[in-house]
Amino acid sequence: MTSERLDSLQAARMAAIGAAACAVLAAGPAQALAADAFPSRPVILVVPYAPGGGADILARTVAKYLGREWNQPVVVESRAGGGTTIGASYVARAKPDGYTLLISVTQHAIAPSLFKQLPYDYLKDLAPVALLSDSPFILTVPERSPYGSLSDLLTALQRKGSSMNFGSSGPASVPHLAGEMLNQATGAKATHIPFPGTAPAFTALLGEQIDYLFGDTSVLPSVQAGKVKALAVTTRDRSPALPDVPAMSETIPGFALSSWVGLEAPAGTPPAIVTAINATVQKILKDPDLLKSFAETAKVPLPSTPAGYGDFRKAEVEKFRALTQKIGIKLE
Template identity: 40%
Template structure:
């Protein structure tokens, strides 16, 4: 009987998963995060032998969906696919219903890519040096739009201001669409946006990509320089990552991570994310934990130094 009792946990672990897995996306259906989740989920389902059911839970700046996962059992059957919103909210939102470190187990970075600073094609601002020179000559007069206060693209702009030592005025919008409309209409000077949101305008010639926010140049935005080439140390990628509830056993994290890696390596996944200006960047749970802590520290400084609040 003793031998049987000792074998039970191993048999249970070996049987995982024995039912569908819920993949919570804290954004509405149809957006970039949803696309990554559905494409990745299809491949992971094949690898694990069980479907991943996408559960869109938008609201609260991703807090509602994140809290759902934070309060789920650590059994591998509920996962979160989110963005840098998770480490950003750790500082940005004063009363979170969860603890970002305690209540989540980092599982894997999935993919990442640059945000983009765009202007109108007839704008006299053609380079980052042009922007910095004008901003220093007219503090607070230049304006940049984003998809909302406290979003990753807003903070990309605030990090640029901080490292470049300039004052430009942020204009928050309720989503990327209105920001793009006002840029095209001449109401604002620039927009910090995602590759998916800006790509079609740049490709059609309706907007000019001044620079990208990644540390290295991107094959998607050929010939477009990085902000870091003018402002050393600048980096503000968009990224997508998977998390499990806190205290999820290491063997389950390893099993899930292996499925993520195989799914993300598939040609169909690479093709889909590359079309969004992203590249596959899967790491281990240990590496993701270190990455998460570094991101939380980076955005904590930007939020505190910039006196940024959302409530």
């Protein structure tokens, strides 16, 4: 995560503390009572990707800790497709009572720039609850690939061009944007091959059906086991989980993308319930076992208030609008 993003998040958190407290006081007695009783039945976390990817793994980890705090089951439900818009649309239409929540990802901030019409308004129809984590994407190649470094891959791209290909977790996903940024940096035209999530894309990489992949942190165990080679990470700085793997920016100045994950509810969810969920999230983000799990999967926890997360989302939507215009990616 860049220093500018961190500064923005920290400022938003501080500014929002008072607002969050006021929201609790302003909520009427009925809302306060509802928040005290929440949750009284199972809560659903909707993941917008196929099972097995980084978002799914994170959701199941967070669900376990939320379930312990709430003494209620927290069920992870996959609603993949549409570049994450199917899952978002489902939650946006759900009853605004806090029992159906969206595992929101960076891709949700990209979608408004890609589609002429979405069945929901991301910033209006989904209420920000809490940020969860931030992590890099990992540029990986098959174990038997001749490319042992980012420099090797860049040289091959410049020489082979469109005869090479890269996979992604879907059209206009962050890994797709990363691949197109790499094309721009090298002047190459490597062919993009989209998959319905990181898991199937990574399967293709293991089978040597694609040349390289910007994978999320679900690929980390395979990197550590030597099943694939990691050439670089997409965050501005090196990841503590992979200290010997260089950042893309060390070779391509300014190349920086990351994968944030948050929790969102249908618009209209009572503020007292949003605040109560946020409070539980802040508690579990301090749990030593959860922090250890995050560290092992190259994730950094992101404490936040609902208002702070809301400001962050708006900034991300604007950032990716500018980036997609620069790269020239547009979906109908």
